[in-house]
Amino acid sequence: MLTERQIQVLQVIIDEFIQTAQPIGSRAIAKKEDIPYSPATIRNEMADLEESGFIEKTHTSSGRVPSEKGYRFYVDHLMSPFRLSNQDMTTIHQTFEREMLEFERVVQKSARVLSDLTNYTSIILGPQVFETTLKQIQIISLTDYTAVAILVTSTGHVEHRHFNVPSTMQSSDLEKLVNILNDRLVGVPIIKLQQKLYGEVAQMLKRYSSDFETTYSFLKDALLEQQPVKLYMDGKTNIMLQPEFHDIHKIQSLYTIMEKEDEMAHLLRTSGKGIKVSIGQENQLDAMQDCSLITATYSLGEEQLGTIALLGPTRMEYSRVVTLLNVLSKRLTNTFDSWH
Amino acid sequence: MLTERQIQVLQVIIDEFIQTAQPIGSRAIAKKEDIPYSPATIRNEMADLEESGFIEKTHTSSGRVPSEKGYRFYVDHLMSPFRLSNQDMTTIHQTFEREMLEFERVVQKSARVLSDLTNYTSIILGPQVFETTLKQIQIISLTDYTAVAILVTSTGHVEHRHFNVPSTMQSSDLEKLVNILNDRLVGVPIIKLQQKLYGEVAQMLKRYSSDFETTYSFLKDALLEQQPVKLYMDGKTNIMLQPEFHDIHKIQSLYTIMEKEDEMAHLLRTSGKGIKVSIGQENQLDAMQDCSLITATYSLGEEQLGTIALLGPTRMEYSRVVTLLNVLSKRLTNTFDSWH
DNA sequence: TTTAGCACTCAAGATATTAGAGTGCTAACA
DNA sequence: TGTTAGCACTCTAATATCTTGAGTGCTAAA
Numbered sequence: 189m190l191t192e193r194q195i196q197v198l199q200v201i202i203d204e205f206i207q208t209a210q211p212i213g214s215r216a217i218a219k220k221e222d223i224p225y226s227p228a229t230i231r232n233e234m235a236d237l238e239e240s241g242f243i244e245k246t247h248t249s250s251g252r253v254p255s256e257k258g259y260r261f262y263v264d265h266l267m268s269p270f271r272l273s274n275q276d277m278t279t280i281h282q283t284f285e286r287e288m289l290e291f292e293r294v295v296q297k298s299a300r301v302l303s304d305l306t307n308y309t310s311i312i313l314g315p316q317v318f319e320t321t322l323k324q325i326q327i328i329s330l331t332d333y334t335a336v337a338i339l340v341t342s343t344g345h346v347e348h349r350h351f352n353v354p355s356t357m358q359s360s361d362l363e364k365l366v367n368i369l370n371d372r373l374v375g376v377p378i379i380k381l382q383q384k385l386y387g388e389v390a391q392m393l394k395r396y397s398s399d400f401e402t403t404y405s406f407l408k409d410a411l412l413e414q415q416p417v418k419l420y421m422d423g424k425t426n427i428m429l430q431p432e433f434h435d436i437h438k439i440q441s442l443y444t445i446m447e448k449e450d451e452m453a454h455l456l457r458t459s460g461k462g463i464k465v466s467i468g469q470e471n472q473l474d475a476m477q478d479c480s481l482i483t484a485t486y487s488l489g490e491e492q493l494g495t496i497a498l499l500g501p502t503r504m505e506y507s508r509v510v511t512l513l514n515v516l517s518k519r520l521t522n523t524f525d526s527w528h
Numbered sequence: 529m530l531t532e533r534q535i536q537v538l539q540v541i542i543d544e545f546i547q548t549a550q551p552i553g554s555r556a557i558a559k560k561e562d563i564p565y566s567p568a569t570i571r572n573e574m575a576d577l578e579e580s581g582f583i584e585k586t587h588t589s590s591g592r593v594p595s596e597k598g599y600r601f602y603v604d605h606l607m608s609p610f611r612l613s614n615q616d617m618t619t620i621h622q623t624f625e626r627e628m629l630e631f632e633r634v635v636q637k638s639a640r641v642l643s644d645l646t647n648y649t650s651i652i653l654g655p656q657v658f659e660t661t662l663k664q665i666q667i668i669s670l671t672d673y674t675a676v677a678i679l680v681t682s683t684g685h686v687e688h689r690h691f692n693v694p695s696t697m698q699s700s701d702l703e704k705l706v707n708i709l710n711d712r713l714v715g716v717p718i719i720k721l722q723q724k725l726y727g728e729v730a731q732m733l734k735r736y737s738s739d740f741e742t743t744y745s746f747l748k749d750a751l752l753e754q755q756p757v758k759l760y761m762d763g764k765t766n767i768m769l770q771p772e773f774h775d776i777h778k779i780q781s782l783y784t785i786m787e788k789e790d791e792m793a794h795l796l797r798t799s800g801k802g803i804k805v806s807i808g809q810e811n812q813l814d815a816m817q818d819c820s821l822i823t824a825t826y827s828l829g830e831e832q833l834g835t836i837a838l839l840g841p842t843r844m845e846y847s848r849v850v851t852l853l854n855v856l857s858k859r860l861t862n863t864f865d866s867w868h
Numbered sequence: 869t870t871t872a873g874c875a876c877t878c879a880a881g882a883t884a885t886t887a888g889a890g891t892g893c894t895a896a897c898a
Numbered sequence: 899t900g901t902t903a904g905c906a907c908t909c910t911a912a913t914a915t916c917t918t919g920a921g922t923g924c925t926a927a928a
Contacts, residue, residue: 228871232870249876249921250878288691323668334684336686346678346686413878440769551890554890555890563904574901588890588907589889589909591891713900
């Protein structure tokens with residue numbers, strides 16, 4: 189186990205390295221106020237810390253750098269709760285203060301504020317609308333053979349899909365159809381739409397429609413098409429500000445992975461409830477082996493809605509970032525609760 | 529003026545440099561089939577070409593590199609029409625072939641195909657809907673004090689806005705309001721909405737509504753809010769593949785400018801009709817001084833709808849890119865015409 | 869247990885060396 | 899008069915060499 193003094197040294201190394209991105213030497217540590225020991229003593233402690241894998245050398249005669257195990261220890265045991273500056277707090281509050289109604293805007297602004305305050309890249313996974321219900325369906329025909337279906341959910345989310353209208357259908361048929369659908373489906377949770385459609389509505393339609401098969405299949409197209417979960421990112425260029433990403437190839441592989449929305453979405457979706465920290469190799473994706481990803485979930489009532497995350501170098505301001513994500517995820521949760 | 533032989537040399541230099549990104553020496557040029565002269569002769573011609581500013585040296589004893597003036601001459605006079613490979617053509621056709629209804633998808637796919645085929649970054653400015661008319665307005669109330677307005681245009685574009693409902697309004701009032709709006713505004717070109725709203729509809733409302741002022745102001749919010757022109761980009765990482773962009777700082781300033789949607793939109797919007805080529809310093813934006821931007825417009829009928837563009841290094845495959853943009857802008861124009 | 873002292877290591881910056889690609893110029897040639 | 903061979907010259911880029919300074923590990927003394 190680590191002695192009190194070793195922990196103290198480790199803390200200084202990590203804190204310092206997070207600030208400077210430079211290896212820390214024994215002399216520098218000894219100069220710190222809380223450290224009443226000589227460089228030689230520190231060197232002994234550092235040798236021990238290195239042996240147990242909490243710090244590393246970049247070469248034989250360099251100062252020490254935290255290892256991933258070191259960061260992990262820091263995050264799990266050492267991290268002191270961060271006190272956000274007043275300025276940061278007002279920035280956050282202002283984001284939510286202004287009259288804002290649309291879900292997407294709130295999320296977008298949150299992403300912006302996160303990346304602005306941290307200089308890392310923010311990623312927000314839009315809500316998976318489990319609890320939300322269908323508010324209304326509209327079908328508006330555009331030409332003789334095309335129309336657009338508009339779904340509005342109880343949270344005010346609007347989705348629209350274009351589809352081909354079967355040639356056997358008249359516009360009066362469409363109207364009747366919309367009535368049936370609204371009759372049967374309004375108030376139904378979005379995720380149960382499919383089930384309902386296969387069941388009740390299918391029954392209903394069979395009785396009513398002369399051409400059940402086509403009607404039914406186009407309905408499936410319009411209502412059930414896989415709705416992509418939306419991903420909001422901001423501050424992608426921030427990554428390039430970090431000295432550890434001055435290498436084009438690293439940047440490129442990172443950007444390439446970030447462009448793959450489904451992989452990113454999957455990553456955020458499978459992060460557990462609450463705040464999670466993935467350091468370096470702990471990340472699944474190869475391109476992120478030099479990064480840390482901190483995720484936090486926001487929710488509505490009991491239901492987990494989505495995830496907000498920050499992506500930066502393993503040398504991350506963990507305590508500040510965790511605090512920020514905490515504040516923001518709570519703020520988001522509150523906002524959505526207040527709509528309900 | 530340039531002699532026939534000088535033009536020949538210039539052509540080789542540009543063609544070669546576009547491929548290799550390396551300065552071209554007299555020996556390399558003399559080896560070309562079409563060139564029956566010795567390196568010494570070529571050197572004389574090169575000296576002349578340099579004097580007139582069409583080519584440059586990177587240092588005293590290096591081969592020559594095209595100058596921006598050289599590229600400009602190439603684009604204006606030398607460029608031979610490019611024959612797209614069958615593979616490229618089928619890739620393009622497949623993009624449009626599949627049953628596709630939604631405007632956004634078509635544009636997105638176009639952006640993807642452009643960046644895939646060129647390894648440059650594609651930028652498409654969504655349509656400015658001059659001619660399109662309002663198809664239908666829906667207002668759906670979400671809570672007692674919020675509602676969402678949905679506008680559908682004749683091209684099938686769907687916009688929605690959230691807004692606060694004045695507390696004096698009942699849901700029955702909303703319904704009546706929607707009826708009035710549809711009555712008066714359906715079929716009106718989108719750009720004339722504002723005018724109509726200020727005129728006729730205002731009259732109508734004054735007569736009908738007890739609380740004209742609030743109703744009117746919330747309508748303005750819902751209908752006239754500046755709708756952002758949408759910008760679709762693809763292949764942003766492609767820029768990093770180019771050897772001239774191995775410098776982080778260039779990349780960063782380029783990415784930063786690309787994130788400013790309004791500036792990019794303005795840039796594309798003010799590009800003239802047809803195909804335009806901006807080489808290096810000809811570009812307005814500082815961050816693009818090492819790039820070339822090729823733009824092409826697509827339209828519906830006489831009305832110019834939007835712009836598609838490719839952003840790459842000044843050392844660009846001009847002739848291929850121009851051909852591609854030509855094909856694609858025509859394809860887009862056709863597609864939209866067929867909807868009309 | 870702590871510390872001073874010292875030899876040792878390594879990265880990074882400065883400087884020198886070399887090889888090769890390419891030029892410009894001159895003089896000869898067709 | 900246009901073309902070319904030849905040669906001295908220039909500059910880059912790669913490689914090797916040297917120097918400095920930060921930092922370590924170990925030992926012996928306090």
